[in-house]
Amino acid sequence: MEITRSKQFTADKAWGAKLIANMDGITTRLHWTNEPYIWHINDGQEVFVVLDGVVEMWFKVDGLPQSTLLEAGDIFYASVGTEHVxxxxxEARILVIEKEGSV
Structure with missing residues (x-):
């Protein structure tokens, strides 16, 4: 058993993470960042939960970029093949649930 105080979590660099759990190849990680990530497509599905801060999530629909603002408590689900950044x-703290080893 372990308790993580997400609002107190920081990392040495943007997108630094703390592994919360690995459940049969599905990881749950807490990320801290203050910089954008990179456009990517995960190896599987991804659940992206903003715990603290605001994140502009960019994603492509039919090859065209769109965005939405995610605030604390908002959840973004990327289905297989969803390109996003x-x-x-x-600063933001984000819980990410995805297949182990995904980008």
């Missing part, structure tokens, strides 16, 4: 607006 997260742009935090300042």
């Amino acid at each position: 997260a742009h935090p607006q300042g």
